[in-house]
Every structure is written in structure tokens, then in C-alpha cells.
Amino acid sequence: MTRREKNHWRDLAVAGAMPRFREPLHVGLPNLPDRGNFHSRIDAALDRRRLTNDGPLVRELETSLARHLRVRHCVVVANGTLALSLALRAAAVRGEVILPSFTFIATAHAVEWQNMTPVFCDVDPATHNIDPARIEERITDRTSAILGVHVWGRPCAVDAIETIAKKRGLVVLYDAAHAFSCSTNGTMIGNFGAMEAFSFHATKFFHTLEGGAVTTNDNALAATVRKMRDFGYDENDDVVTLGTNAKLNEIGAGMGLALLDDLDRILDVNRANYRAYERELAGISGVRLITHNDTERSNYQYIVLEVDGSDAALDRDELLAVLKAENVLARRYFDPPCHECEPYRSRKEMARGRLEHTDRLSRRLLCLPTGERVDDDTIRAIGGIVRTSMQHAGAIRKALAR
Ligand SMILES: Cc1ncc(COP(=O)(O)O)c(C=O)c1O
Incomplete structure (x- = not known):
């Protein structure tokens, strides 16, 4: 995507709402100890x-x-x-x-x-x-x-x-x-x-x-x-x-x-990031953050977003493209799922359609960056990108298609 294309949707109706990060934000950066x-x-x-x-x-x-x-x-x-x-x-x-x-x-x-x-x-x-x-x-x-x-x-x-x-x-x-x-x-x-x-x-x-x-x-x-x-x-x-x-x-x-x-400190960071994402993504139609049972121990290591992909909103891959253009390198999970990879996909018994929910989830899920390099401001900005993308899905889809 060229710089002009990247800026295109900003010119539409969303100027200021789509911050571009100066450094790429990766998923899965290692947690580090003292x-x-x-x-x-x-x-x-x-x-x-x-x-x-x-x-x-x-x-x-x-x-x-x-x-x-x-x-x-x-x-x-x-x-x-x-x-x-x-x-x-x-x-x-x-x-x-x-x-x-x-x-x-x-x-x-x-x-x-x-x-x-x-x-x-x-x-x-x-x-x-x-x-x-x-x-x-x-x-x-x-x-x-x-x-x-x-x-x-x-x-x-x-x-x-x-x-x-x-x-x-x-x-x-x-x-x-x-x-x-x-x-x-x-x-x-x-x-x-x-x-x-x-x-x-x-x-x-x-x-x-x-x-x-x-x-x-x-x-x-x-x-x-x-x-x-x-x-x-x-x-x-x-x-x-x-x-x-x-x-x-x-x-x-x-x-x-x-x-x-340092595990308790890292867990505090992950939990706080998860809560911040919960807050920033709340009420955005077309996306849903997965939940955890807060009465149990969880490590909150994955910020997983399910993207519905209805006509009125961007689908998962479109949202990934917008995030990438803004330097947020979110990742698909698990796409393709195992039965679509070799050597399994060539096998006769791997007939498509039998794993209905697996197929559906693998087209809908993405993981967002978290960990020690991500703070409240970053999450607010990412939430803003997701919200704006969904609100202006039609115009952004056109810009992506150019
Ligand atoms: C679900 C799952 N199983 C197995 C593995 C393999 O672990 P490793 O990379 O340490 O070999 C990974 C991660 O890499 C994983 O996410």
C-alpha cells in the first residue's frame, strides 16, 4: 500500500481519528525479566x-x-x-x-x-x-x-x-x-x-x-x-x-x-492491558473481545478479537489491512487451521465443511498487540482505529480496494 493510499481514508471523514504509529507494533514481543x-x-x-x-x-x-x-x-x-x-x-x-x-x-x-x-x-x-x-x-x-x-x-x-x-x-x-x-x-x-x-x-x-x-x-x-x-x-x-x-x-x-x-508484574501488565482493550472496544459493532473467567487464574497473554464481517462493517482481513497501514501489526489466528495445511489438506478424509466452527473462527479472529511495550495511550489509539474503521466501513472499504 502506498503512502497516498494509506492517507486516503484519513481524507474521507476520519482525519485525526486514525493515528499512525511511528514504530511498528508487533504481536508477541517477548516479556523480559529484570x-x-x-x-x-x-x-x-x-x-x-x-x-x-x-x-x-x-x-x-x-x-x-x-x-x-x-x-x-x-x-x-x-x-x-x-x-x-x-x-x-x-x-x-x-x-x-x-x-x-x-x-x-x-x-x-x-x-x-x-x-x-x-x-x-x-x-x-x-x-x-x-x-x-x-x-x-x-x-x-x-x-x-x-x-x-x-x-x-x-x-x-x-x-x-x-x-x-x-x-x-x-x-x-x-x-x-x-x-x-x-x-x-x-x-x-x-x-x-x-x-x-x-x-x-x-x-x-x-x-x-x-x-x-x-x-x-x-x-x-x-x-x-x-x-x-x-x-x-x-x-x-x-x-x-x-x-x-x-x-x-x-x-x-x-x-x-x-x-x-517477575511473573506477578507481567501478569498485572497483561491484565491491565486486557481491561483497557475491554474499555476501548466496548460498544463497537462488528467486533467482540473474547472473555476470560475472572474467578480463575488467567495469563491474559492474548488479546483476541472476533470480527463479524457483516456487510455494514469491515471483515477481519480488511480490519487487519487498516491496522497494518497504521503500523499495528495484528495477526490472524489460526488461519489456515491445521486441516487446511499440508500434509493434512490433501487427505480425502479432510473433506471441507466438516469443521464448521473451526473454518468460521479462522476467518474471523485476530490478535492485537499487548505486553510491556503497550500502554493505555496505545490501546486508546488502537481502539480509535478499530472504532473509526467500523463506523466508516463503506468509505474505508472503497479506499482499500483502490
Ligand atoms: C498451541 C501451541 N502448541 C504448540 C506450540 C509449539 O511450541 P514451540 O514453538 O515451543 O515448539 C505452540 C507455539 O509455538 C502453540 O501455540
């Missing part, structure tokens, strides 16, 4: 010359995370995709795994990578999570597991999923990549199913640069994951099983430990 805290942990690791292989920072991090999540075992690993892969393998899952398509592609790829077959299930349009009412129709005699995803940190319907799994003899696992520090009915995410897999990627609420973890209350599963992440070595230095290299290094663990000290 630098002194981080540096002193890294200096200690360098002084020890202990940079990896189950070092003291990794061990301290595992203890702190298990305490925070109130779970018996937390095995930290190199990334969330490996956390999923190890959990699937450790649980001896075979054949078909039922999971939502409305998730990041890593959830499906981890299943496929382990030579299992992902079977996509639609989501509940109210929660964006796998719909328990649709799970049973996907179960066959080859199904061995249900893999739920706590999308946006909003917990899956864990009780309903547990009931189905018990009745049909299935393993339950969760992808908790979005849900660090979240709870449901007073229980922290990390305690559900046989195991849960976290991502500690730099874009997540809590991170270790790259990283992840498998959490479980099952001693045997924890021991198996621990061996698998380290080439199959046991505590006596014997190789007793097939394993891979999924170890987290000490620098990542140092980042995690420093961030844990």
Missing part, C-alpha cells in the same frame, strides 16, 4: 562452565515450576513441540489421536511426526476449544488418545473430556502451550489428563527463549519422559530406552528463573 537478575544467573552458569546436561539452573527451574503449577513433576525440554512429542510417545499412544484443527500447526505435526494419525475435531464456538459433544463421533477402534488444546489459556472442558476418555478407554493429553499459570475450578493447568505439554517459546507468557515442559502427577510417566529427553539415559548413565535430545540449556533456564521472579 536484567540484573537474568545477567547474574547467566554469569553464574558461565563461571561454573556448566551450560547444559541437567545443570543446576534447569533443576532449580523444574522445582520452581512444579511448585508454581502445583504438580508433582515438571520435566523441562527444548521446546513445546518436543514436549508434545515426548508426551505422546511416553503415553504409548498409537493409531488415531483426536485433536482440534483450531490450534497452532505444531499440535498436529507432533502427532504425525510420531507416526500417529491426527483426526481433527470441531471446536465449541463459545470457548474456541475442542467440543466434547463432537469427540465421540470421531472415535473409531483405532483411536487411542484425545489431545485437547487450552487455546488462549482458556481451559478445555476437562471434566467432559475425562468422562468420554474413561468410558472409551482413551488416554487424555493436553497442549498447554498458551496456558501457563492458568487454572480451572481452582486447579492449575498442568494437572489434567495423563500429561500436559507447555511451550516456553519467547512469545509465550512465560518463556525460556525456546523451551517447554511436560507436567504430570504420574511418577512412571515423568521418569520415562526424563529418559527420553536425554537419549534414553537413566540416572545410572545406562541407555535403557529409545530417546532423543530434548534438553533445555542453562541460559534458557536462567531466563525462566528470572522471569518467574
Whole structure:
């Protein structure tokens, strides 16, 4: 889009209401801890010359995370995709795994990578999570597991999923990549199913640069994951099983430990930003901010807007284009959904239209910037752009089409 085009809608009827940010505003900028805290942990690791292989920072991090999540075992690993892969393998899952398509592609790829077959299930349009009412129709005699995803940190319907799994003899696992520090009915995410897999990627609420973890209350599963992440070595230095290299290094663990000290402050920022967006976006027709259960712990890491896309208002992609022109780099989520990506889309059983809510949501959702670089004034300005865009949808649509 040229500068002239960008300015075009400002000339229409909206002069002054569409502030352009001088610097691009990104979604998913990393949360950072106190630098002194981080540096002193890294200096200690360098002084020890202990940079990896189950070092003291990794061990301290595992203890702190298990305490925070109130779970018996937390095995930290190199990334969330490996956390999923190890959990699937450790649980001896075979054949078909039922999971939502409305998730990041890593959830499906981890299943496929382990030579299992992902079977996509639609989501509940109210929660964006796998719909328990649709799970049973996907179960066959080859199904061995249900893999739920706590999308946006909003917990899956864990009780309903547990009931189905018990009745049909299935393993339950969760992808908790979005849900660090979240709870449901007073229980922290990390305690559900046989195991849960976290991502500690730099874009997540809590991170270790790259990283992840498998959490479980099952001693045997924890021991198996621990061996698998380290080439199959046991505590006596014997190789007793097939394993891979999924170890987290000490620098990542140092980042995690420093961030844990600052978690309350980061949560306050995220919550305040979410409240500010709630206020600024209230009453704008055609858009809706997703809600959280404020009686539970939530990390408010994702500011998710559902855009209706009626004739009278801009649709999601039009709104994204306007925001981009004003230097707000909002992002589509999850578009395309997994079943529209290779290798899944080419498969016959992936007939379109079967995942009605997934298809609909993937065309309607976008995430707005939040985190420490975003303040009240920024959110007021973004709210102003969204409001003006919707109020002058007809004229702006014409300007976009030029
Ligand atoms: C829902 C979900 N699952 C899995 C992953 C994979 O995690 P990682 O990038 O740490 O491998 C991510 C994020 O990247 C994610 O958002």
C-alpha cells in the first residue's frame, strides 16, 4: 500500500481519528525479566562452565515450576513441540489421536511426526476449544488418545473430556502451550489428563527463549519422559530406552528463573492491558473481545478479537489491512487451521465443511498487540482505529480496494 493510499481514508471523514504509529507494533514481543537478575544467573552458569546436561539452573527451574503449577513433576525440554512429542510417545499412544484443527500447526505435526494419525475435531464456538459433544463421533477402534488444546489459556472442558476418555478407554493429553499459570475450578493447568505439554517459546507468557515442559502427577510417566529427553539415559548413565535430545540449556533456564521472579508484574501488565482493550472496544459493532473467567487464574497473554464481517462493517482481513497501514501489526489466528495445511489438506478424509466452527473462527479472529511495550495511550489509539474503521466501513472499504 502506498503512502497516498494509506492517507486516503484519513481524507474521507476520519482525519485525526486514525493515528499512525511511528514504530511498528508487533504481536508477541517477548516479556523480559529484570536484567540484573537474568545477567547474574547467566554469569553464574558461565563461571561454573556448566551450560547444559541437567545443570543446576534447569533443576532449580523444574522445582520452581512444579511448585508454581502445583504438580508433582515438571520435566523441562527444548521446546513445546518436543514436549508434545515426548508426551505422546511416553503415553504409548498409537493409531488415531483426536485433536482440534483450531490450534497452532505444531499440535498436529507432533502427532504425525510420531507416526500417529491426527483426526481433527470441531471446536465449541463459545470457548474456541475442542467440543466434547463432537469427540465421540470421531472415535473409531483405532483411536487411542484425545489431545485437547487450552487455546488462549482458556481451559478445555476437562471434566467432559475425562468422562468420554474413561468410558472409551482413551488416554487424555493436553497442549498447554498458551496456558501457563492458568487454572480451572481452582486447579492449575498442568494437572489434567495423563500429561500436559507447555511451550516456553519467547512469545509465550512465560518463556525460556525456546523451551517447554511436560507436567504430570504420574511418577512412571515423568521418569520415562526424563529418559527420553536425554537419549534414553537413566540416572545410572545406562541407555535403557529409545530417546532423543530434548534438553533445555542453562541460559534458557536462567531466563525462566528470572522471569518467574517477575511473573506477578507481567501478569498485572497483561491484565491491565486486557481491561483497557475491554474499555476501548466496548460498544463497537462488528467486533467482540473474547472473555476470560475472572474467578480463575488467567495469563491474559492474548488479546483476541472476533470480527463479524457483516456487510455494514469491515471483515477481519480488511480490519487487519487498516491496522497494518497504521503500523499495528495484528495477526490472524489460526488461519489456515491445521486441516487446511499440508500434509493434512490433501487427505480425502479432510473433506471441507466438516469443521464448521473451526473454518468460521479462522476467518474471523485476530490478535492485537499487548505486553510491556503497550500502554493505555496505545490501546486508546488502537481502539480509535478499530472504532473509526467500523463506523466508516463503506468509505474505508472503497479506499482499500483502490
Ligand atoms: C498451541 C501451541 N502448541 C504448540 C506450540 C509449539 O511450541 P514451540 O514453538 O515451543 O515448539 C505452540 C507455539 O509455538 C502453540 O501455540
